Amino acid sequence: MAQARNTNVISAFPTRRHNHGRCVSTAIESAERVSEARGARFTAIRRRVLELVWASHEPVAAYELLDRLKLEKSNATPPTIYRALEFLLENGLIHRIESLNAYVGCGNPENEHNGQFLICTRCGVVAELGCDSIDGAVRERAGELGFTVESHTVEIQGICESCGKTTR
Amino acid sequence: MAQARNTNVISAFPTRRHNHGRCVSTAIESAERVSEARGARFTAIRRRVLELVWASHEPVAAYELLDRLKLEKSNATPPTIYRALEFLLENGLIHRIESLNAYVGCGNPENEHNGQFLICTRCGVVAELGCDSIDGAVRERAGELGFTVESHTVEIQGICESCGKTTR
DNA sequence: AGCGGTTTTGTAATATTATATCAATATTGG
DNA sequence: CCAATATTGATATAATATTACAAAACCGCT
Numbered sequence: 367m368a369q370a371r372n373t374n375v376i377s378a379f380p381t382r383r384h385n386h387g388r389c390v391s392t393a394i395e396s397a398e399r400v401s402e403a404r405g406a407r408f409t410a411i412r413r414r415v416l417e418l419v420w421a422s423h424e425p426v427a428a429y430e431l432l433d434r435l436k437l438e439k440s441n442a443t444p445p446t447i448y449r450a451l452e453f454l455l456e457n458g459l460i461h462r463i464e465s466l467n468a469y470v471g472c473g474n475p476e477n478e479h480n481g482q483f484l485i486c487t488r489c490g491v492v493a494e495l496g497c498d499s500i501d502g503a504v505r506e507r508a509g510e511l512g513f514t515v516e517s518h519t520v521e522i523q524g525i526c527e528s529c530g531k532t533t534r
Numbered sequence: 535m536a537q538a539r540n541t542n543v544i545s546a547f548p549t550r551r552h553n554h555g556r557c558v559s560t561a562i563e564s565a566e567r568v569s570e571a572r573g574a575r576f577t578a579i580r581r582r583v584l585e586l587v588w589a590s591h592e593p594v595a596a597y598e599l600l601d602r603l604k605l606e607k608s609n610a611t612p613p614t615i616y617r618a619l620e621f622l623l624e625n626g627l628i629h630r631i632e633s634l635n636a637y638v639g640c641g642n643p644e645n646e647h648n649g650q651f652l653i654c655t656r657c658g659v660v661a662e663l664g665c666d667s668i669d670g671a672v673r674e675r676a677g678e679l680g681f682t683v684e685s686h687t688v689e690i691q692g693i694c695e696s697c698g699k700t701t702r
Numbered sequence: 703a704g705c706g707g708t709t710t711t712g713t714a715a716t717a718t719t720a721t722a723t724c725a726a727t728a729t730t731g732g
Numbered sequence: 733c734c735a736a737t738a739t740t741g742a743t744a745t746a747a748t749a750t751t752a753c754a755a756a757a758c759c760g761c762t
Contacts, residue, residue, distance in 0.1 A: 375679070407758085409710070428748065443713070448749065464632040465687050467719095467748065482672075484681050495675060503671040504650075504690055507663060511543070512695025513652050519633050519689040522672055527680025575729080577739070596719065611742070616720065635719065635748095 376481060377473025377494040379526050380423050389471075390420045396475050397459050406457055414438075415450035416471070419460050424490040425468030463492065465521045470494075480518050486526035493526070544649060545641025545662040547694050548591050557639075558588045564643050565627050574625055582606075583618035584639070587628050592658040593636030631660065633689045638662075648686050654694035661694070 380386070397416055401408035418431050428447050435442045451469060454460040458475045462468075463483060472481070473494050482495040500520060508515050548554070565584055569576035586599050596615050603610045619637060622628040626643045630636070631651060640649070641662050650663040668688060676683050 379679070379681075407709075409757095411711080441712070444749070445713085445751090446711075449711080464689070482675075484676055484679065486681075487684065493679070493681075497671070497675050500668065500671045500675060503665070503668040504688070507650075507665050507668060508652055508690055508692065511547070511652065511661070512698065513547075513654075513661075513690070513692050514698055515690055515692040516655065517691045519687065519691075520672070521632070521687040522676055522681070522683055523685045523687070524676065524681050524683040530680065530682055575738075579740080609741070612720070613722090613742085614740075617740080 374496050375493065376479075376496045377423070377471075377492075379484075379486070379491055379493045379528065382528075386422075389423075390417060393420050393459070393471050393475075397454075397457075400457055400459065400475050404457065406453070411439075411446065412450045412453050415447065416454055416459055419454070419469050420471040423470070423492060425463045425466050425470040425485075425492055427466075427468045431469075461494070463521060464519050465523070480520075482520035482522065484522050484524065484526070486529055487523050488525055488529035491526060542664050543661065544647075544664045545591070545639075547652075547654070547659055547661045547696065550696075554590075557591075558585060561588050561627070561639050561643075565622075565625075568625055568627065568643050572625065574621070579607075579614065580618045580621050583615065584622055584627055587622070587637050588639040591638070591660060593631045593634050593638040593653075593660055595634075595636045599637075629662070631689060632687050633691070648688075650688035650690065652690050652692065652694065654697055655691050656693055656697035659694060 380389070393416065394413065397408055397413070400406075414435065415431060418434050419426055421434075428444070428451060431451075432442060432444060432447045435447065439446075451460065451462075454469075455462060458478055459472055460469050461472050461481055461483070463470055463485065466485070470483075470492050474496065477496075479496055480501075482497050482500050484493045484495065486492070501518070504518055504520075505515050548557070561584065562581065565576055565581070568574075582603065583599060586602050587594055589602075596612070596619060599619075600610060600612060600615045603615065607614075619628065619630075622637075623630060626646055627640055628637050629640050629649055629651070631638055631653065633653070638651075638660050642664065645664075647664055648669075650665050650668050652661045652663065654660070669686070672686055672688075673683050
């Protein structure tokens with residue numbers, strides 16, 4: 367019983383030695399369920415791009431994904447990647463980090479949400495929060511001004527706990 | 535006594551008929567004071583780009599600024615604009631809206647801050663908040679996870695009060 | 703299996719956003 | 733005025749993203 371419901375971590379900063387294969391396989395299985403449920407086609411390209419996004423917990427740029435995909439699919443072009451990214455975004459399987467023009471796997475694709483992201487400027491790793499207190503503060507203040515919230519982008523730059531402990 | 539200190543609006547949604555010349559002249563005067571205080575040079579190009587950013591309350595893209603600047607300075611090139619934007623950002627005179635790759639004037643340049651932005655997806659206008667409750671929620675949650683906040687990007691998409699009242 | 707409509711992918715071209723580099727000019731402090 | 737520094741000019745190129753149209757794959761139906 368570690369987390370209060372209203373401040374749950376969707377995808378925490380991973381330990382150096384976590385079983386990352388498990389992150390990937392969980393993400394793929396989730397994606398299969400989400401696609402199935404929506405009648406969306408989780409094609410080979412889309413699956414592979416999702417795996418590439420999940421290669422780490424650091425956001426990946428579109429052209430990095432393209433370079434990697436080209437290694438195994440030499441006819442891949444920018445639209446190949448951008449179409450796959452569009453599909454993955456639409457289905458909530460990845461998030462775009464606006465301040466980095468880069469993409470990161472979503473840790474909880476089975477629930478629709480706008481995440482909040484903690485971005486470590488030292489190691490590049492991103493953690494995702496599904497934090498109702500931040501979301502609430504946003505909606506409350508917006509509401510006071512007569513503004514109806516549709517979505518939000520919350521990206522927090524700083525130093526993660528693990529990097530904070532090491533010498534600069 | 536309308537605003538509580540911790541939720542002040544730095545730059546509200548403007549009325550259609552506000553005196554916009556006043557927004558611009560205030561911004562320029564502020565910029566002069568800020569530059570003076572910092573020993574920074576508020577050159578003609580920088581001043582003009584700031585005026586162009588302040589042409590409206592909608593974020594402006596870099597190449598739009600370039601096109602406008604070229605009308606009066608035909609040798610302007612991308613670096614002309616990007617250098618001016620860099621100066622204005624460094625000195626807190628404008629903000630970059632990450633989700634739009636665009637720039638908007640800062641309503642309170644004399645106090646250093648990370649703003650929060652309400653972006654109307656109907657009319658394109660942006661309001662800036664300096665909202666301690668959002669900032670506090672962010673810092674609190676980050677702190678619980680051992681994350682040290684350096685800066686944040688908070689961009690809220692939705693419909694402003696005035697657009698919400700008109701027929702879709 | 704065959705057909706027709708729809709979605710996905712292939713391919714080429716281009717648009718948009720941003721930076722690197724180095725030379726020339728302007729400004730500042732001494 | 734000189735020398736150091738900051739700013740601007742000019743060219744090239746990098747990085748990110750989209751448009752357009754044709755070909756192929758897939759799906760539901762018979």
